[in-house]
Amino acid sequence: MPSFxxxxxxxxxxxxxxxxxxxxxxxxxxxxYCWHPGLSVAANCRMCLVEVGPPPxxxxxxxxxxxxxxxxGEYIDAKKPKLQPSCQLGAVEGMEVKSESSxxxxxxxxxxxxxxxxxxxVDCPICDQAGECRLQDYWLEHQSTDKRMKDExxxxxxxxxxGPTIVYDAERCIVxxxxxxxxxxxxxxxVLDLRDRGNLAExxxxxxxELDHDYTLMTEHVCPVGALTAKDFRFKARVWFLRSSQxxxxxxxxxxxxxxxxxxxxxxxxxxxxxxxxEVNKFWMCDKGMLDxxxxxxxxxxxxxxxxxxADVGAALEKAVELLKDVDxxxxxxxxxxxxxxxxxxxxxxxxxxxxxxxxxxxxxRPSGPADDILINADKNPNTAGATAVCGSTPPxxxxxxxxxxxxxxxxxxxxxxxxxEEDLSPLSDLKxxxxxxxxxxxxxxxxxxxxxxxxxxxxxxxxVNEKGASQASESAIKPQGASRPAWKLxxxxxxxxxxxxxxxxxxxxxxxxxxxxxxxxVDVGVQPGASA
Amino acid sequence: MLxxxxxxxxxxxxxxxxxxxxxxxxxxxxxxxxxxMMSPGAVVEETKKAHIRGRGGAGFDCGMKWSFMPKPSDKxxxxxxxxxxxxxxxxxxxxxMEQNPHALIEGCIIGCYAMGAHTCYIYVRDELHLSKxxxxxxxxEAKAKGxxxxxxxxxxxxxxxxxxxxxxxxxxxxxTALLNSLEGKRGQPRLKPPFPAQSGAFGMPTTVxxxxxxxxxxxxFQLGGDAFSKLSxxxxxxDGGTRLFGVxxxxxxxxxxxxxxxxxxxxxxxxxxxxxxDDRPLxxxxxxxxxxxxxxxxxxxNIPGERFEAYNGKCILDIPLxxxxxxxxxxxLGTCCAIVMSDAVDPVLALQNLMHFYRDESCGxxxxxxxxxxxxxxxxxxxxxxxxxxAELDQFHEIxxxxxxxxxxxxxxxxxxxxxxxxxxxxxxxxxxxxxxAATQTRSLSL
Numbered sequence: 001m002p003s004f005x006x007x008x009x010x011x012x013x014x015x016x017x018x019x020x021x022x023x024x025x026x027x028x029x030x031x032x033y034c035w036h037p038g039l040s041v042a043a044n045c046r047m048c049l050v051e052v053g054p055p056p057x058x059x060x061x062x063x064x065x066x067x068x069x070x071x072x073g074e075y076i077d078a079k080k081p082k083l084q085p086s087c088q089l090g091a092v093e094g095m096e097v098k099s100e101s102s103x104x105x106x107x108x109x110x111x112x113x114x115x116x117x118x119x120x121x122v123d124c125p126i127c128d129q130a131g132e133c134r135l136q137d138y139w140l141e142h143q144s145t146d147k148r149m150k151d152e153x154x155x156x157x158x159x160x161x162x163g164p165t166i167v168y169d170a171e172r173c174i175v176x177x178x179x180x181x182x183x184x185x186x187x188x189x190x191v192l193d194l195r196d197r198g199n200l201a202e203x204x205x206x207x208x209x210e211l212d213h214d215y216t217l218m219t220e221h222v223c224p225v226g227a228l229t230a231k232d233f234r235f236k237a238r239v240w241f242l243r244s245s246q247x248x249x250x251x252x253x254x255x256x257x258x259x260x261x262x263x264x265x266x267x268x269x270x271x272x273x274x275x276x277x278x279e280v281n282k283f284w285m286c287d288k289g290m291l292d293x294x295x296x297x298x299x300x301x302x303x304x305x306x307x308x309x310x311a312d313v314g315a316a317l318e319k320a321v322e323l324l325k326d327v328d329x330x331x332x333x334x335x336x337x338x339x340x341x342x343x344x345x346x347x348x349x350x351x352x353x354x355x356x357x358x359x360x361x362x363x364x365x366r367p368s369g370p371a372d373d374i375l376i377n378a379d380k381n382p383n384t385a386g387a388t389a390v391c392g393s394t395p396p397x398x399x400x401x402x403x404x405x406x407x408x409x410x411x412x413x414x415x416x417x418x419x420x421x422e423e424d425l426s427p428l429s430d431l432k433x434x435x436x437x438x439x440x441x442x443x444x445x446x447x448x449x450x451x452x453x454x455x456x457x458x459x460x461x462x463x464x465v466n467e468k469g470a471s472q473a474s475e476s477a478i479k480p481q482g483a484s485r486p487a488w489k490l491x492x493x494x495x496x497x498x499x500x501x502x503x504x505x506x507x508x509x510x511x512x513x514x515x516x517x518x519x520x521x522x523v524d525v526g527v528q529p530g531a532s533a
Numbered sequence: 534m535l536x537x538x539x540x541x542x543x544x545x546x547x548x549x550x551x552x553x554x555x556x557x558x559x560x561x562x563x564x565x566x567x568x569x570m571m572s573p574g575a576v577v578e579e580t581k582k583a584h585i586r587g588r589g590g591a592g593f594d595c596g597m598k599w600s601f602m603p604k605p606s607d608k609x610x611x612x613x614x615x616x617x618x619x620x621x622x623x624x625x626x627x628x629x630m631e632q633n634p635h636a637l638i639e640g641c642i643i644g645c646y647a648m649g650a651h652t653c654y655i656y657v658r659d660e661l662h663l664s665k666x667x668x669x670x671x672x673x674e675a676k677a678k679g680x681x682x683x684x685x686x687x688x689x690x691x692x693x694x695x696x697x698x699x700x701x702x703x704x705x706x707x708x709t710a711l712l713n714s715l716e717g718k719r720g721q722p723r724l725k726p727p728f729p730a731q732s733g734a735f736g737m738p739t740t741v742x743x744x745x746x747x748x749x750x751x752x753x754f755q756l757g758g759d760a761f762s763k764l765s766x767x768x769x770x771x772d773g774g775t776r777l778f779g780v781x782x783x784x785x786x787x788x789x790x791x792x793x794x795x796x797x798x799x800x801x802x803x804x805x806x807x808x809x810x811d812d813r814p815l816x817x818x819x820x821x822x823x824x825x826x827x828x829x830x831x832x833x834x835n836i837p838g839e840r841f842e843a844y845n846g847k848c849i850l851d852i853p854l855x856x857x858x859x860x861x862x863x864x865x866l867g868t869c870c871a872i873v874m875s876d877a878v879d880p881v882l883a884l885q886n887l888m889h890f891y892r893d894e895s896c897g898x899x900x901x902x903x904x905x906x907x908x909x910x911x912x913x914x915x916x917x918x919x920x921x922x923x924a925e926l927d928q929f930h931e932i933x934x935x936x937x938x939x940x941x942x943x944x945x946x947x948x949x950x951x952x953x954x955x956x957x958x959x960x961x962x963x964x965x966x967x968x969x970x971a972a973t974q975t976r977s978l979s980l
Contacts, residue, residue, distance in 0.1 A: 043724050044898045046939050063946070064863055065934040066953050068927060075930065075957045077863075082938045088724055111935035115904035148928055149908060151915075175897060194719060194897070197702070199907040201897035 004095040011091075019086040019097055020048055030099055031109060031138055033116075033224045034176035035087035038283040039185055042087075045116075045176050047138065049083035049108045053096035083108055106142070113143040119153040119199060121171045129226030131239040135174070156202055163211035165287060166220060166228055170202035173227035179203060179219035186284060186374065189213040203227070214376060217290045221273055222283075232291060237263060237270045245477035246275060248464045250339065250457055251289035252369075253379040255466030256281035260293060260458055260477040267478040269296045269458055280470060286376050296458040301441045302482025305451045313452070313483050317490075320450045321497040323433035327413045329357035333405065335416035336396055338365035338381030340487055341462025341474070343507070344454070345387045346514045347488035348417050348437070355500040360411065363387055363396035364419035364444070377467055381419070382457075386465030403427045417487055418444045418454070435494075437487045453484035460486040461507055534766045534853065535800045536793040538775040540752040541745075545632045551667050553674040556635035562680065564751030568643045569688045576647040580750065582758030584765070584773030588625075589615055589706075589743030590822060590867045591943075592856030594771065595750070596758075601730040602648040603738050610650040611739040612641060613715065613729075614747060616657040616664065617699050617706040620822035621890060622872040625777040625789050626744035630657070630664035633748065634671035638694060640747030642685055643754065645692045648740055653694045655744075656711050659701050668696050703894035707942045708741040710896065721896045722942035745777055766795025767855040770840065778854070779870030780806040783813070783878070789870075799850040802873055813875040817958065818850070820859060821867025823887055824947030826954030827874075828864060836861035865950070879975050880959035881966055884952065885913045886978065891948035902945035905936040909952050916963055919971030926963055929956050 001012040006023055013022035020030050024037065033045035054060040062079040069076055081104055086097070099105055116135060124130040156170035175194065180203065184190040191211055195204040205211050211219065220228045242261040249256040249272070257277040262269040272293035274285040304316030311319070324332070334352035336345045352358040363384075371378035388395050399421050405411045406427045414431055418438030428434055428447045436448035445451040459480045465471045480486070485493075488510060495501075543559050544550030556562065568576050581596030602610060614637065618626040629637055641653045657665050672694050675681045683691050697715055699705050705714045709723035712734050733739020753761045753774070762773025772794055778801050781787045785807030792805075798818055802809065809815055815830040832849040841861050844852045852858050859866040874883060892910040897903040912929050915921040933949040933956070940946070956963065966974060 041724065043941060044900070046900050049939060063938040064950075064953075065937050066930040066957055067934075068930055070927065075960070078934075080934070080938065108935070108939055111939070112900050115900050115908070115935070118904045118908060149911070151911060154907070174900070175903065197704075197897045198892060198895040199897065199903050201903065 013091040051102040127226040134224040248474035253467040337417035344487035347491035361396040454487040564754030588745035636748040640750040782873035783875035819872040899940040
């Protein structure tokens with residue numbers, strides 16, 4: 001592999017890569033605002049300037065500048081090298097690049113930083129970006145001097161409504177054009193552009209339009225400063241109180257890698273945002289997926305019910321066992337969920353097949369919805385592939401087929417993992433017993449004879465298989481809410497009460513069992529013990 | 534060396550001098566006939582021999598630029614004429630468009646033929662209404678004669694010329710911002726590479742030439758490239774031919790004068806310009822458009838390199854106005870349109886005027902220029918208003934230094950260089966504003 005020298009260190013690169021890209025891969029972060037690995041190069045912030053040695057035998061290009069000798073009271077001619085933006089500069093074999101080791105680069109970065117803050121309001125105390133703002137970070141790293149321009153800053157529009165999700169503050173904007181490039185290049189909707197010029201330039205929405213494509217929240221995430229803020233997150237939390245868990249988006253079967261940002265003090269999730277994965281979602285997520293986190297705290301089933309009345313967990317488990325025990329296994333149907341992890345589905349499947357002897361498998365799922373060719377998949381379930389895979393050679397039938405079977409009297413008892421099904425659930429009233437493990441207080445839970453509260457994906461580790469077959473681990477963020485427990489544990493508890501001991505004490509035990517059982521059945525469900533410890 | 538010529542200006546000021554008839558009567562449309570008899574490659578070679586240094590300010594060799602165009606392919610090639618003349622103090626291109634538009638048309642046909650282009654866009658600054666009118670009329674006349682269209686001068690090589698008007702932005706005179714504007718995009722300079730010869734207008738191979746550069750090309754083919762180049766006293770420095778010299782400000786006869794290259798500033802100011810207004814002493818001169826550094830009348834130059842030995846130790850006013858001589862002297866020839874200031878000028882106000890211009894015209898793309906130009910103007914404004922401090926004055930050169938070289942295009946340098954030159958040469962005047970108050974100043978930009 002060819003390489004170049006960056007501050008004396010060898011950095012390898014693939015032909016066609018820029019200096020900043022190659023450095024990033026080598027773990028060296030050259031400071032930048034406008035450059036984004038997923039967007040075109042703008043080279044307008046000038047923060048990533050580096051000094052490049054001239055080709056052999058040629059003098060460096062030097063520019064005439066001035067220094068001032070205060071003692072003598074006279075100006076002195078000085079020279080400075082022409083610096084290059086490393087985001088635009090193609091890496092060349094043997095090239096000598098100085099970043100941190102060049103005094104000229106240090107000065108240029110401090111200057112850019114000073115210029116960016118020249119007309120910035122520095123309203124960090126009321127800015128949602130504070131704590132994760134490039135201006136703050138780079139001020140510390142590259143400037144750390146007082147502001148020399150003491151006059152009134154330029155006034156520009158503040159708190160402008162850009163659309164249903166985003167608010168824009170032109171005074172905080174550094175005109176890096178990331179949001180504009182994102183909308184044009186990734187969301188394929190060139191709805192943003194610049195207005196005016198010079199230090200009056202600001203981002204605007206196209207006349208007659210709103211910023212309302214399916215990826216508007218991404219503009220806030222690509223914004224390196226507090227110019228764009230999300231209405232959903234504004235003034236809700238200070239980021240330094242938040243912790244992040246590595247989750248998988250539940251919005252559709254693309255399986256975007258994400259961070260769930262939560263406050264451990266109040267066990268509340270505040271934000272869902274993209275996590276880089278070159279294979280799946282690159283750097284992006286859609287609005288629906290990012291806002292899907294709100295379901296963690298909305299309409300949850302937090303305590304068990306028996307015939308619609310609240311009960312404690314022990315009583316509910318007893319009741320469930322009573323209802324399921326000694327049922328004619330031909331009349332017992334088991335419903336897996338495309339919205340639950342492999343772990344939950346596998347535990348229920350084990351309970352159904354090994355302990356209850358049921359052979360009728362069905363799959364509950366959210367109905368399909370709109371799709372695009374960017375990230376959004378028509379299958380609105382995060383684990384259709386995984387829930388199908390755990391069943392091995394006999395794939396589950398659809399939920400509507402279950403309803404038909406109930407209607408024709410073939411099925412009288414159902415044990416189900418819930419999903420946001422939209423079918424007409426009235427046939428369920430014909431059942432003798434319906435035991436549902438559900439995260440939310442949805443139709444299936446409401447119709448249940450016994451409903452047991454299951455933990456959502458934010459509260460337990462799980463594995464989800466996306467539409468391309470990639471098995472991905474999702475980490476828990478907060479503790480199980482209310483009386484909820486992971487569905488796989490609830491399934492184990494029912495099994496125990498049926499007198500069938502299960503050796504699962506921890507998630508790792510369980511995952512070991514999942515893998516060996518699945519392997520025995522010739523299925524790869526990709527559940528890794530300890531993968532998300 | 535003062536040697537006046539009239540290749541471009543012979544019809545200036547004559548009644549109907551801009552018409553096709555007048556142009557042909559003066560020998561026009563002969564160069565193109567010669568050029569079309571040659572191969573395109575030979576036309577480029579002949580142009581190289583003429584050593585026409587780009588007249589737009591950068592001084593790049595025209596024939597060399599043409600030779601960078603790729604070989605003809607299935608991609609269309611374009612010739613784009615930069616007629617967005619907006620540099621303060623520069624007003625030479627508009628005289629060509631207004632009084633000798635056919636020279637430009639003829640140059641465009643030759644340029645298109647040399648570079649495999651069939652379409653030429655002339656991007657005219659919007660405010661130049663008469664220029665647009667005369668160009669449109671000239672194109673119609675040339676079309677009617679069959680000089681433009683399918684078979685110019687009987688040669689099967691289609692050439693069409695379109696006038697495109699700008700929308701009032703100085704930055705659109707930067708060639709890649711011009712191309713963006715031509716395409717209907719925001720007028721912001723593009724990143725280079727790719728250079729226009731690889732990917733220019735509409736992503737196709739493009740050459741952008743200044744009006745005067747193209748307008749002099751027909752003369753090259755009438756005289757022969759070498760003969761044209763030798764008209765210049767700087768032929769040995771590959772700076773050939775003749776060009777338009779402008780002089781404005783405090784001179785008795787401001788205007789545009791056509792001379793052989795080799796003219797000095799002293800000749801331009803005192804012989805052609807008639808001397809400083811009211812015969813006052815000279816305070817300073819900006820050699821070529823407002824982006825060039827200002828010089829004191831008694832500056833002595835010292836240009837490194839053997840080729841320039843003859844000029845060392847001479848006054849800046851006495852060295853020939855050439856691309857390399859002025860670059861070597863730490864200055865810039867620019868558009869060769871000098872701005873002359875007599876001692877009645879308050880240099881602080883002059884700089885304020887310039888800084889206001891650059892703050893207003895910065896496109897806002899790169900941080901150092903966007904914010905730096907505004908900061909420079911702020912500091913000067915405060916000094917002029919009597920609110921400046923020595924601390925701010927001491928920062929002034931740092932701001933300009935930090936802008937220099939740190940931007941995508943040359944605008945940043947174009948704003949920083951005059952700032953550095955003024956502060957360096959007239960710091961005492963700035964200090965006087967701060968120490969003795971703004972009220973005591975002459976506050977004069979004119980007489």
